[in-house]
Amino acid sequence: YVRAGPVEKLHFNPKNVNAAIVTCGGLCPGLNNVIREVTRALFHLYGIEGKVYGIVGGYKGFYDPKTPPINLTVESVENIHHEGGTILGSSRGGFDMDKILEFIRSKKIRQLYVIGGDGTHRGAFKIHETCMEKGLHVAVAGIPKTIDNDVDYLDRSFGFITSVEAAQTAIRAAKVEASCNLPNGVGIVKLMGRSSGFIAAHATLGSGDVDLCLIPEVPIVLDGPNGCLPHLWRRVKKNGYAVIVVAEGAGEELLGESTETDASGNKKLPQIGEFMKKAVNDYFRKQGEEATVKYIDPSYMIRSVPANATDTLYCMQLGQNAVHGCFAGYTGFSVGLCNNKMCLLPIPELVATSPRQMNPMGRTWERILAVTRQPNTRKITRKSMARTKSSSDA
Numbered sequence: 001y002v003r004a005g006p007v008e009k010l011h012f013n014p015k016n017v018n019a020a021i022v023t024c025g026g027l028c029p030g031l032n033n034v035i036r037e038v039t040r041a042l043f044h045l046y047g048i049e050g051k052v053y054g055i056v057g058g059y060k061g062f063y064d065p066k067t068p069p070i071n072l073t074v075e076s077v078e079n080i081h082h083e084g085g086t087i088l089g090s091s092r093g094g095f096d097m098d099k100i101l102e103f104i105r106s107k108k109i110r111q112l113y114v115i116g117g118d119g120t121h122r123g124a125f126k127i128h129e130t131c132m133e134k135g136l137h138v139a140v141a142g143i144p145k146t147i148d149n150d151v152d153y154l155d156r157s158f159g160f161i162t163s164v165e166a167a168q169t170a171i172r173a174a175k176v177e178a179s180c181n182l183p184n185g186v187g188i189v190k191l192m193g194r195s196s197g198f199i200a201a202h203a204t205l206g207s208g209d210v211d212l213c214l215i216p217e218v219p220i221v222l223d224g225p226n227g228c229l230p231h232l233w234r235r236v237k238k239n240g241y242a243v244i245v246v247a248e249g250a251g252e253e254l255l256g257e258s259t260e261t262d263a264s265g266n267k268k269l270p271q272i273g274e275f276m277k278k279a280v281n282d283y284f285r286k287q288g289e290e291a292t293v294k295y296i297d298p299s300y301m302i303r304s305v306p307a308n309a310t311d312t313l314y315c316m317q318l319g320q321n322a323v324h325g326c327f328a329g330y331t332g333f334s335v336g337l338c339n340n341k342m343c344l345l346p347i348p349e350l351v352a353t354s355p356r357q358m359n360p361m362g363r364t365w366e367r368i369l370a371v372t373r374q375p376n377t378r379k380i381t382r383k384s385m386a387r388t389k390s391s392s393d394a
């Protein structure tokens with residue numbers, strides 16, 4: 001892949017550049033940081049003399065008269081990185097190629113910066129392809145956004161470290177609740193992780209207070225020699241309480257796969273947290289005792305906080321390098337950290353193998369087992385063995 005960074009010869013004359021920035025999908029720590037850094041790079045690093053349009057409310061903001069674009073300036077974005085969320089607002093769906101193209105033409109947009117996940121990036125690439133077909137001189141750059149850290153090829157996604165850090169508050173609260181409701185207190189924390197358990201796993205390792213971690217990549221076995229409920233019973237009998245962290249996408253083999261989808265085409269997930277709460281209560285009753293189970297769902301809390309210092313720095317690198325890529329003449333690309341190097345990646349390759357999943361044969365899961373002492377219920381198959389050989393799950 002192409003190493004990101006400034007180039008000697010510019011493809012665009014800064015005097016003629018109008019740009020647009022849009023955020024789509026769910027919230028993530030660092031969105032405002034990326035908006036700020038793209039805007040500042042356009043004006044400060046390249047001295048553009050045109051406008052930077054902030055598209056309000058996702059893709060539909062290109063054409064919805066109720067949410068007209070806002071004018072982004074260095075002054076207007078000066079302090080937005082101190083706030084969570086996105087000043088542009090966001091939404092799922094709303095992609096209308098003809099209307100988006102009409103906006104690009106009418107505002108003479110030369111550079112478009114699209115911040116979002118897999119579906120958003122597919123839309124960005126469609127815009128790129130259409131602009132090429134129509135002969136429009138537009139550079140389209142994607143900046144990958146997912147709180148789940150499940151974009152393939154990238155070392156990490158922005159906001160992930162902040163989210164893991166924010167999840168510690170919920171885990172500590174679960175421990176306090178569980179430890180104060182003796183003798184059988186259990187705290188359950190449900191964290192984000194639709195297809196992958198990176199947040200749940202890293203939050204568990206960062207806490208050191210978790211007795212059971214459940215992720216989508218490893219099937220949940222409730223009872224029997226390797227059951228999680230007997231393990232939980234033993235931990236409660238030993239310590240008086242226990243803490244569970246569960247990713248929202250875990251347990252599909254127990255709850256079944258949902259057929260409903262949201263506006264982005266993502267399947268709606270069953271309530272694994274509530275399921276586990278009932279399962280714990282039922283198991284303890286079968287043992288002739290009652291459990292006091294406290295269920296905490298901080299999902300929206302951990303994604304709406306401002307980015308921490310580490311993610312703030314990462315967002316700066318992403319924003320600046322997206323602008324560098326556009327001025328170098330690249331289009332249809334996304335930007336990210338690969339093997340600790342900032343790179344420009346073709347959007348089709350980035351989304352083709354996403355969402356990435358955690359390797360159940362890898363080091364991170366082994367660390368989970370060592371910390372929680374829970375039974376290992378991963379399935380050892382030829383597929384997982386092949387993934388082990390090709391994965392660098394540190």
